[in-house]
Amino acid sequence: MDAQVGIIGAGPAGIAAGVQLKRFHMPSIIFEKREVGGLIANAYRVDNTLLFPEGISGKEFARRLKNYAERYGLEIHTEEAVRIEVGDEIRVKTDKAAYSFKYLIVATGTRPKTLSFPEFKYHITDIEEKYEKILIVGGGDIALDYALSAAEKCSNVIVLYRSTLKALPTLQKEVKENPRINLVRGEILDIFGKKVKTTAGMLTADVFLGAVGRVPNIEIVEGIIHPNIYLAGDVKNGIYRQSSLAIADGIHVAMKIWRRERYGNP
Ligand SMILES: Cc1cc2nc3c(=O)[nH]c(=O)nc-3n(C[C@H](O)[C@H](O)[C@H](O)COP(=O)(O)OP(=O)(O)OC[C@H]3O[C@@H](n4cnc5c(N)ncnc54)[C@H](O)[C@@H]3O)c2cc1C
Structure with a gap:
């Protein structure tokens, strides 16, 4: 295996998951096809998070996410995940290489209509x-x-x-x-x-x-059911697309993975 956990997407959900896993000493590899930080870089001003009571620009939010990932030494590959195959391990094919993991977090967010x-x-x-x-x-x-x-x-x-x-x-x-x-x-x-x-x-x-709506980037896992594959963030949150929810999701799935690894329960 290349790492215990693969994470597709380095937006708020993917980075939150990677950091939480790191705190459990569970190594991960994150794949990001565009910019680390994700969609939030487009926001004019993020006002609805308690962490930034004065508000923060989307660009600055994304920059801080990037710094946070660096501080924790997260391994982020600039690669697009193009295919997932499941067997004894979960294989992720990217535009550059192929990787095997025990667990996979899909934090691919949304794309515009x-x-x-x-x-x-x-x-x-x-x-x-x-x-x-x-x-x-x-x-x-x-x-x-x-x-x-x-x-x-x-x-x-x-x-x-x-x-x-x-x-x-x-x-x-x-x-x-x-x-x-x-x-x-x-x-x-x-x-x-x-x-x-x-x-x-x-x-x-x-x-x-x-700006006429967004749809989840879910195709990569469509039709695949596997107990070790988890979704986090906007990709699964329907119309409830907010960075705080995505961050909470990332932490939540990382904790679930850790418990599954430690106690063997779902
Ligand atoms: C203009 C605007 C303003 C906003 N304002 C606010 C606000 O004020 N407050 C707030 O809380 N939220 C706001 N949001 C929403 C917020 O940006 C999202 O809820 C949040 O970014 C979701 O995080 P995520 O990690 O789930 O997904 P994303 O941030 O979308 O990250 C997903 C990442 O996955 C990558 N990816 C996708 N597919 C692949 C693939 N196959 N291989 C590799 N990488 C892949 C993408 O490039 C992206 O970086 C705003 C959004 C926009 C567009």
């Missing part, structure tokens, strides 16, 4: 360039959170939402008070370069960001 226009990006961390005008599509927490981040960089932020705003009331209030952000009810019909035809009329934008 996409729109039918190739112009769209879906993570604000993917937009580095400077821009004047941004169009964000969506009316939920992520869309309005992106709007607040975007308003720090550019003077004209349009949020196009279909029917009603579903975001947290506190986010809605902050967005409505921000003079750089315009909320427009409507749907995109077509895009021609920087011009956007919508049901609310013609708009223009330099950058397009979609």
Whole structure:
């Protein structure tokens, strides 16, 4: 075996699990295909964790997760897990190699639902360039959170939402008070370069960001039932996607694995 435990995903859930396992002296290998820290790096400001009563930016949150992983000497491989096979051991095939584990934690989070226009990006961390005008599509927490981040960089932020705003009331209030952000009810019909035809009329934008929902990255374990495979974080939490819940999940599954190893019970 390459380690007792394999962990797919180095977001809050995967890192929390890796650290808790390390405290039990159970070695793990974590696979991360993008950035250590996970999705939270996209957050404008994380206000709903007791650990940061003053609030903390998503980037800083992710940076601290990375430092935390380093402090505990977690072994993180920049590899994408592409296939899982189960037998006497659990085998994880990545884009670079194959590994065997006794236990596996799947902490793969979610991915964005996409729109039918190739112009769209879906993570604000993917937009580095400077821009004047941004169009964000969506009316939920992520869309309005992106709007607040975007308003720090550019003077004209349009949020196009279909029917009603579903975001947290506190986010809605902050967005409505921000003079750089315009909320427009409507749907995109077509895009021609920087011009956007919508049901609310013609708009223009330099950058397009979609925030129309997310789906769990669950495919890698679909159809596999094994007592030593555990899910943690957003991948299993449905609409209850919050970093504190993901961290708690990571710690929870690590404790379950330790008990299973020590006492042999599920
Ligand atoms: C704009 C925005 C604002 C947010 N604001 C808040 C907030 O204020 N408060 C709050 O608590 N939460 C907030 N969240 C939610 C929070 O980011 C998530 O709940 C949290 O990141 C979930 O952690 P996770 O570890 O389960 O998944 P993720 O953070 O999604 O981590 C999963 C990791 O797995 C990796 N991965 C996936 N598949 C593979 C694979 N096959 N191989 C290798 N690696 C893989 C991904 O690259 C990713 O890094 C926000 C999210 C967004 C997008």
